[in-house]
Amino acid sequence: MSEAAVPGGLWRRAGRQLAGNTATRLALTVLILIALVALLGPLWSPWRFDQLDWQHLAVPPGRLAAHWLGTDRLGRDLYVRTLYGVRVSLLISVLASLVSLVIGVTWGAVAGFAGGRTDEWMMRFVDVLYSLPYLFIVIILTTLFQRGSIVVLLLAIGAVGWLTTARIVRGETLALKRREFIEAARALGLSNSSIVVRHIVPNLLGPVAVYATLTIPQMIIFEGFLSFLGLGVQEPHASLGNLINVGAQEMQSAPWMLLTPATFLVVLLICLNVLGDALRDALDPHER
Amino acid sequence: MSAEHLPERAEVLRLAQLSVSFRTATGLVSAAQEVTLSVARGECLGVVGASGAGKSVSFLALLGLLPPNAYVQGSAQFCGAELLGAAARALDRLRGASIGMVFQDPMTSLTPHLTIGKQIAEVVVRHRGVSWAAGRARGEALLTRVHVTDPGRRMGQYPHELSGGMRQRAMIAIALACEPQLLIADEPTTSLDVTIQAQILALLAELKREQGMAMVLITHDLGAVAGVADRVAVMRGGRVIETGPVGVVLKRPRDPYTRALVDCAPQLAPERAPMPDTALAGSEPPLRAVALSLTDVSVEFPVGARWFGRAARLSALRQVSLELAAGESLGVVGESGSGKSTLVRATLQLLRPTTGRVVWMGAALGELPAGELRALRKDLQIIFQDPLGSLDPRLTVGEIVAEPLLVQAPQLTATARAAETAAVLERVGLPARLTGRYPHELSGGECQRVGIARAMILKPRLLVCDEPVSALDTPTQQQIVSLLADLKRESGLSLLFVSHNLALVQRLCERVLVLYLGRMMELGPASQLYAQPLHPYTRELLGAVPIPDPELQPARLSRVLAGEPPSPLNPPSGCAYRTRCPHAIPVCREKVPAWEAVDGARRVACHRWREL
């Protein structure tokens, strides 16, 4: 009903809706702030992420001006380490999301558009992979190949994340293919490839954008999870996952080592989820 | 308070100054204003108007069925008791017991996970306090009452296992479960096929006659009102603009809007002179070159394909042959599942026929290389059923209409494209300011005009219309059909017009093809086919068309045939129509009737057309 009253194309409408929402604006601001601080913050600090300060071991936050967020057992500055961890986590999650998007969108769009037997086999393959305890496969991949290598980690996470993307994209493609405007395009004399480029892909962008936004926090969790188990990023490098792991081991005597990275992680995840949900509400074609 | 204590002709329902508005983000939106109506025992009140006229809202309001943001004022008395503001429990005692309600879409208005039997018995148990066994027994009796075949088995079936007509009968049975004093039917036939529509209307007329309850029939279809209602109320913009006996309102409308409604209602005019639009092509078509010909075209779909084992084959179209001359218009009619849309898609090669040839201007379309076929599509254009769904939501009106030029005439400059786009938009009656709009910002009629503009910009020689107006309001339908008639006259294109609406086909087409279960039943000039149908199925279809004449329609309804189309997966042997045909004889079971030529221009597939 109100649908007809909202003018403009899909993206403009979505942008307007996102900008009009306080929670979304707040989440976006916080996210940009965290990203900026993670990128630039360490430049202003005298400490490097792996620099040891033997005078100040396990200092709680707020005690020393030099280490305002405290230090760990080895005297490394937690502020710098946490920001470094945020950087690594964001980098891995964004890249892994890209990997999974590229594989997933291609796979799903091809299966959906080809249809028939091709579709059946391609999706059966996805189903079987889906029924595997995929996390186990990732664990095996990361351990059996080079443990701690960021490239392996990235590929392993991305290679698993594409399954859901492929399913969603295939479903959307199938639904699109049944719409009359695709038939109209064929009746105009468009070739299959032009139909995909002109009509299918632009209509897929919305759901894919939504899914990508919601994938990033999942990838952050995934990286954190592997690093927590000691299978991801290795010491002395830091990611939010292995910082939390170390923090959990020390929480009895130095709870700040757990709380600082955990807070960053949680704020990051909440912001990303809020953004993803808002984007879905704004773009989801099923809502209108 | 039971019905027996009421005197004859007592008022059952009285609405006085009923107003409904909705609180929305943009403020209070009024949906019905000061509606004053009454219905007496044994009487049927027809409430007509376009969608959004406030018909349904007024009656949902008195039952307390509106969403919580609705704001209702005025009074609604049922047998003297005020309904507005009544306690929820009091309303629950009335709803389903004293007031039965039938909704528009029987598929979504029945609970999908409960069997029909459970849903009927539930109402009886709830209101009568009887046992479940007694409730089920009553349910079966009710299904029999509404002429559901094999009621015992239906009781155990889920809604999705029944046909649309059966579902609607089941919903009527539920509404009748406790012998209500008032039955409110809200667009009860809108989502059904013409023949099934007629059956449901005939059932409602019979129930009114025999049960003696008060009835409200909410509809946009004047033909439905003419057949069933005693009095009519016409609504527009939330207000009642005219009420009166059905004969007076439909025959001598006072209000100009009512008159417009009556004028644009689909009329079937077998006895009258041909309508002007039909006449424009001339009643004696001159000899013209054949532009399009289909020879023995069949389309089969595999269904229920499994990984192993053979898939069943659904024969959607069986051996259809026809010819269409340049500048001629051919209508294709039939119920849903008759293969109309398949015929359209096979003709345009949007779907490859399993067998048979489609020849356009001497070129067999199925044998052309892909590139040549794409180039040829310039001549063959199509308009779709779903006005909004046939437009890419990401493109503006201007982009949609110009797209065919990009494909078929890439040499054009942007300026030339814009000029052509503007010209064609003006031709289909769309203001230039809509060029930058997106489809969701347009009305259904405007969307369909965009679809027509997109088809016409290439100046095609064949325009195929697949149910182009069935998703639109009656007045909009008329405008679109007039536009199509004008375009055809101006550009001399051939028209293949598919519709389930026989009245519209009569307005637009010179010849008509009747399909049933994918098979050709009858083909002939519209004037002859409508005036003197040869095939019993054509006769049934024509008999089912609701005509807005209260003097003729009740009698027509009483002659409506029973029966529904069989599953296309398992079609009857011999003549496909024989399971519904009142004249079927043993030979109809054994032999497929030949496609016989009659008086040169007509053809029919029936063993007994000569005797009937």
Added chain:
Amino acid sequence: MLRYALRRIGGLIPTLFVIVTLSFCVVRLAPGGPFDQEQTLTPLVRANLDRLYGLDQPLSVQYGHYLRGLLHGDFGPSLSQRDFTVSELIAQGLPVSVVIGLCAILLALLIGIPAGIAAATWRNQGADHGLTVFAALAVALPSFVTGPLFALVFALTLHWLPVAGWEPGAPRYLVLPVLTLALPVAAHLARLTRVSLLEVLRSPWIRSARARGLGGARVLWRHALRPALLPAVSYLGPALAYVVTGSLVVETVFGLPGTGRYLVQGAIDRDYPLVMGMIIVYGALLLIFNLVADLLYGWLDPRVRHE
């Protein structure tokens, strides 16, 4: 319904076979062997070890052996814990993991679905808003954050519960791990149930049921609830996968003797039979659980059975 069930059960076996084959390939194609880290081994001893465990034979032969063993329920010997067979190790750890996992799923269902129904029933009231915020938070929090935090708050600070450890028959050791696993699942279930119930309540058949005078409670329980539960039921499969994954973390954080550690340590040690055994056992568990979810779905929605 029965035919539907049989068809689904019949589909399990090929899938399981694919899982076995695929994981065999993944495990074996990775570089490195089980005895690489033991530098003290002479080439002769190594070759003997390889022969003992059949690692010197071609992969196809090893695969055949493995399949034959599997048919008899034999996962082979563990290469890293050489006194045990894989079956013995799994038999030790699995009960702990299964108890925790099932308790978590049950708890999540018991909290999540009623909470979702309540939120939909009292839509846009205080409880609904509270639940929405809480669920958004709980869904965003991974178990490797909540686990340590719960331990910090409830065990180390408040001393209500033990920090870590396991004693058979002592439920207090179960509380924190189960809570950690159940919380996000419950939050997700509550969200799904709330949204879908709201949608069902807007559907024409609910209006039609109300028009029959059936009363609020009956409309909700009999006409609305079953279809509204469908999304929650579809989520059960992914939920179990989540719980299985999370149990690796929870077993580490709370020092539980489950099977999670075998997987991580087994992979690090290149203990092929142990890793394979874990994948197959968990794969089978997931498959069976998904099957139950599918059957439940078919029962809730009669239309599915017909396809």
